[in-house]
Amino acid sequence: MKKRLSLLFSLMLVLSVFLAACGGFNKKESAGEKTGGEKKANVPQELRVNINTEPFSLHPGLANDSTSGTVLRQTFEGLTVIKDGKPELAAAEEYKVSDDLKTYTFKLRDAKWTNGDPVTAQDFEYAWKWALDPKNQSQYAYQLYYIKNGQAFNEGKAKAEDVGVKALDDKTLQVTLENPTPYFLELTAFYTYYPVNSKIAQKNPNWYKNAGPDYTSNGPFKMVTWEHNNKIVLEKNETYWDAKNVKLTKITMSMVNDPNTELSMFNNGELDWAGSPTGTLPTDALPQLKQEGKLHVQPIAGTYWLKFNTEKAPFNNVNIRKALTYAIDRKAIVENITKGEQVPAMAAVPPTMFPENKEGYFKDNDVEKAKEYLKKGLEELGLKDVKQLPPITYSFNTSEAHAKIAQAIQDMWKKNLGIEVKLENAEWNVYIDKLHSGDYQVGRMGWLGDFNDPINFLELFRDKKGGNNDTNWENPKYKQLLIDSQKEKDPEKRKQMLKDAEAILMDELPVAPIYFYTNTWVQKDNLKGVEVSGLGDVQFRWAYFE
Incomplete structure (x- = not known):
């Protein structure tokens, strides 16, 4: 979940949706083609943030809160990713849409899970049907109702094979919608639409509950440490298809549920970013931070x-x-x-x-x-x-x-x-x-x-x-x-x-x-390239320290 903006930003958001619906999505542009500046060899590319609390779940099909979403957006990747308010190709390298605007055929790029397994169309099909399966009680199953028979399957009125998502082969995913949905490409960037390593998940149903060899992801970062109710540590995923454009080598996510402590950690050099969308600033400190010119405010x-x-x-x-x-x-x-x-x-x-x-x-x-x-x-x-x-x-x-x-x-x-x-x-x-x-x-x-x-x-x-x-x-x-x-x-x-x-x-x-x-947040002056969307979520894949 997220925060808001001025009339100018409102118009920008409206315009971005209009462009996406009218062909503003660039089929040939990949997320990796837009990158921040180059890091300097003597500047550690290690980011420290606070996420307040233990995530509800780090399974893309079970997550339903902003804390879980913050972690998942760094470790997983959907068919698309939102950049500058528009969907860009991510796990998919190209797509086609049928004349009736109801069938999307995605061609996946050559990508790997963090354990070296190839990311396949079957992984997407498995993940989406898993979330829709009523026995899994996904709170966000309704986000997949745009898919043909998605709701019917979730309500026990259809079978899994009736759902309009099908792996035609390892690299081709075909999605049939109930109705034309002009914002479908935006939806595919949301975490309920992320893939899951089907081989791992079928062998170990609890794969997502702890860091370890079974917690496999396909995003720019991989989870190496999960100390429950204390911290999560991510490291750059060297097997990520666009790893050359990922500047950060490490992200440490503390779980400190006290805004005053969070701000003190930032002032003491223990955090590089304090406040939303990952953490929280003390409300009493906001006027002074604003007066000092340190406060960033973004309507969402x-x-x-x-x-x-x-x-x-x-x-x-x-x-x-x-x-x-x-x-x-x-x-x-x-x-x-x-x-x-x-x-x-x-x-x-x-x-x-x-x-x-x-x-x-x-x-x-x-x-x-x-x-x-x-x-x-x-x-x-x-x-x-x-x-x-x-x-x-x-x-x-x-x-x-x-x-x-x-x-x-x-x-x-x-x-x-x-x-x-x-x-x-x-x-x-x-x-x-x-x-x-x-x-x-x-x-x-x-x-x-x-x-x-x-x-x-x-x-x-x-x-x-x-x-x-x-x-x-x-x-x-x-x-x-x-x-x-x-x-x-x-x-x-x-x-x-x-x-x-x-x-x-x-x-x-x-x-x-x-x-x-x-x-509302404060950040280190030399931290660049953090992408906070108009919906309030954050991406660190393009972030770097000057």
């Missing part, structure tokens, strides 16, 4: 929101959800707590994707309206006053910023509505398991765009039991709009369908948007 396509478990009282009542959503002062949160130039969010989809909808769907801190909805909700629940509401617990993963935001919202709900709220925190792996299992009432979460299209934010809530939904909310009209939008060839009509869907989402509010993200 992502939304910080609260998820309501709509099957647990009182959040099974839409008016209670509206009351709590409207009673939040977002402006105060971004100005007094986060301090990273975030933008208050009264919509789910970031303005980089819907730039014309800057005002959103409701007013910030609309306490009078919130009280009206609270009164209506209490009546519908047969309650006389807020004291009769079931106990409410607000959950969040351990973090200084999340704790401050939770405390502020707790105070707002008490002051504005008279509602008492208990706060509960847990470490990331425990926390995300609780959300996915429905063991919560209201919990913070963020969503950073996986690809540059509004549907990426909206499809989260398409299906009640969708992989990353967690709210248990589902609306038939909303669902149908998203399904129909996938078949609509007119871009403006499709866009309106997605806007109509967001309007439904923001009327029923299974989530309460809080702000649109920014990335």
Whole structure:
């Protein structure tokens, strides 16, 4: 997941998608053809960053969080990679598209896994079908629903051999889609679309749980050390097909879940990069860092929101959800707590994707309206006053910023509505398991765009039991709009369908948007070539020290 930008950046993102849809993807250009400057022999090419916490999973088919994604983007590679906002050829060296825009045929380049095995089309087919197999419970299986019969297989209505991905030979992968998907090449850069060494995985189902000879990857770096809850060490992958253009020889990823410690490590020369998208800076330090000219701020396509478990009282009542959503002062949160130039969010989809909808769907801190909805909700629940509401617990993963935001919202709900709220925190792996299992009432979460299209934010809530939904909310009209939008060839009509869907989402509010993200970080002056995308993820394959 990631952070956001200005109107100029919004226009750049829109333009990049337009170019990709209209042939802006250069079939002959490989990711390795664009490189940073040359390193100097006397400058160690060893990067040190912080990733806050233990990754949820380092299996591409199971990962579903930004921490895991940060590691996987350095160690694995999909058919394409995103560079300067556009997909470029990576594991694939060329591709063809059928006249109906539904069948892609990829020719793989000669590449090897870190153990020397060749990377084959069968490895891609295996990985994608593995993620879709319902027995593997991939939270991101829905990202593969664009593939013909992908959803049907995941829901037990089709067989694996019916899925539209097939290795024609070792170097040829044929993919058939349900519908023309103009952003499909962007999708193939996302980690759920990464290959897995099928030989290793079939022999050892636990291959991905520790560093070692079985943890094979095909990206620019290989994992050599994984000290759980302490650090991960990556080294340059000398078997990588474009190794000559990879400058860094080593990346050390610490797991320090304290922003103040992270900043101190940077100031003491123990880190070369501090802050997002890999780590976190202390919010209280941001104004001073900005004044000193050290702070980098980049708006990104992502939304910080609260998820309501709509099957647990009182959040099974839409008016209670509206009351709590409207009673939040977002402006105060971004100005007094986060301090990273975030933008208050009264919509789910970031303005980089819907730039014309800057005002959103409701007013910030609309306490009078919130009280009206609270009164209506209490009546519908047969309650006389807020004291009769079931106990409410607000959950969040351990973090200084999340704790401050939770405390502020707790105070707002008490002051504005008279509602008492208990706060509960847990470490990331425990926390995300609780959300996915429905063991919560209201919990913070963020969503950073996986690809540059509004549907990426909206499809989260398409299906009640969708992989990353967690709210248990589902609306038939909303669902149908998203399904129909996938078949609509007119871009403006499709866009309106997605806007109509967001309007439904923001009327029923299974989530309460809080702000649109920014990335904030500091870095060593001589560190160059780090690629932070408009979606907020980071690539170190082009990084180097002058």
